[in-house]
Amino acid sequence: MKPLFLLLLITFSSCKEDAKPTAKEYNPNTAPVKNKTVDLEIYDYKGLEPFLNKKDDKTYVINFWATWCAPCVKELPYFEELNKTYSKNNVEVVLVSLDFPKQYEKRLKPFILKHQLNSKVIALNDVDANAWINKISPDWTGAIPATLIYNKDKRAFYEQSFNYDELKTEIEKFIK
Amino acid sequence: MEKFIKITVVAFLVFTVSAFSIKKEKGYKIGDIATDFKLENTDGKMVSLKDFKTAKGFIIVFTCNTCPYAVAYEDRIEALNKKYAKQGYPVVAIMPNNTEVKPGDKMSAMQQRAKEKGFTFPYLIDEGQKIYPQYGATKTPHIYILEKTSKGNEVKYIGAIDDNYQDASAVKERYVENAVDALLAGKTIRVKETKALGCSIKV
Numbered sequence: 250m251k252p253l254f255l256l257l258l259i260t261f262s263s264c265k266e267d268a269k270p271t272a273k274e275y276n277p278n279t280a281p282v283k284n285k286t287v288d289l290e291i292y293d294y295k296g297l298e299p300f301l302n303k304k305d306d307k308t309y310v311i312n313f314w315a316t317w318c319a320p321c322v323k324e325l326p327y328f329e330e331l332n333k334t335y336s337k338n339n340v341e342v343v344l345v346s347l348d349f350p351k352q353y354e355k356r357l358k359p360f361i362l363k364h365q366l367n368s369k370v371i372a373l374n375d376v377d378a379n380a381w382i383n384k385i386s387p388d389w390t391g392a393i394p395a396t397l398i399y400n401k402d403k404r405a406f407y408e409q410s411f412n413y414d415e416l417k418t419e420i421e422k423f424i425k
Numbered sequence: 426m427e428k429f430i431k432i433t434v435v436a437f438l439v440f441t442v443s444a445f446s447i448k449k450e451k452g453y454k455i456g457d458i459a460t461d462f463k464l465e466n467t468d469g470k471m472v473s474l475k476d477f478k479t480a481k482g483f484i485i486v487f488t489c490n491t492c493p494y495a496v497a498y499e500d501r502i503e504a505l506n507k508k509y510a511k512q513g514y515p516v517v518a519i520m521p522n523n524t525e526v527k528p529g530d531k532m533s534a535m536q537q538r539a540k541e542k543g544f545t546f547p548y549l550i551d552e553g554q555k556i557y558p559q560y561g562a563t564k565t566p567h568i569y570i571l572e573k574t575s576k577g578n579e580v581k582y583i584g585a586i587d588d589n590y591q592d593a594s595a596v597k598e599r600y601v602e603n604a605v606d607a608l609l610a611g612k613t614i615r616v617k618e619t620k621a622l623g624c625s626i627k628v
Contacts, residue, residue, distance in 0.1 A: 275621075314588045317493055319457065320627075347496075347622060348593060349493065350591070366453050376588065376589040376590060376595070377589070377597075378585070378590065378620060378621050379588060379600075379621060380588075390620065390621045390623075391563075391564055391621050391623050392563045392564035392622075392623050392625040392626070393622065394625065408563070410625075418486075423577045
């Protein structure tokens with residue numbers, strides 16, 4: 250009886266595993282792909298564009314990063330802190346991951362869980378970077394980390410690493 | 426006294442503004458003459474562009490071991506050298522990172538990578554990080570195509586290798602190949618500058 254139960258359990262869990270969407274099944278349209286553990290929305294540039302051009306009362310901090318990028322990972326806690334501390338000032342941080350699609354399940358999602366990221370994380374998967382880098386900012390050469398800060402009145406682009414004080418100084422220019 | 430303060434303020438402003446514009450202008454533009462260098466290769470020998478007596482030009486690639494974008498392009502860089510070295514446009518790769526920040530890019534690691542991948546092009550280390558800022562490279566990979574002219578090595582193309590960093594088989598536009606083909610045919614390069622994602626050069 251017991252081995253049969255175990256067999257059923259294994260069969261059941263492997264079915265569940267199969268039902269999970271994987272990076273392989275990713276369809277590069279703008280529709281978000283859901284996952285049981287982490288909701289990761291995946292966009293091409295067209296899908297990302299609305300996040301960079303909102304005209305509401307918020308100030309948006311859009312950080313381009315990847316789990317394998319050491320200076321990006323180093324500055325993530327500052328963006329998390331900013332998101333928490335300045336939410337009362339209508340500031341919202343969006344972390345745009347540039348991890349390769351094959352890393353979404355293996356690295357990105359576990360990373361988001363492990364570090365309990367509270368800021369919104371989305372993934373950008375659009376291989377023709379030459380077509381969209383200039384649209385995000387003509388000042389961007391394409392290196393990460395990079396950050397866009399904007400609201401309906403103002404925008405600035407930074408191809409650099411931040412510490413918390415530098416980030417605070419920049420955000421203060423937007424919320425006053 | 427007041428006048429002195431005014432002058433000082435104006436001088437300071439001029440200085441600040443020019444400092445910023447200098448910062449923005451750094452690096453080569455199309456048509457500039459690129460500097461030569463003398464950098465150590467993975468075989469221990471020093472390499473300069475002037476050593477390549479019969480070359481018509483160069484495909485200079487700032488790249489490294491540790492950046493996933495650079496790694497994704499390793500085979501394509503090797504293929505470029507295989508195709509174009511014999512036609513007069515060899516690949517010369519330069520690793521620009523500070524190896525104290527990125528130990529995975531130190532010379533011994535570069536040697537190992539070059540051996541594993543069977544690189545047929547020189548893979549040089551920008552010891553002291555003096556060369557990449559003159560070119561204006563900001564990331565790996567970052568490509569500069571130079572043509573040998575009577576004035577020196579003229580910058581003809583800056584940017585990406587092609588339009589798909591994830592999948593070599595899905596590439597639609599081969600920017601570097603198109604540029605070198607145009608140079609070899611004596612034609613105008615259609616796309617002279619492109620942008621690509623890359624890892625910031627570690628200082």
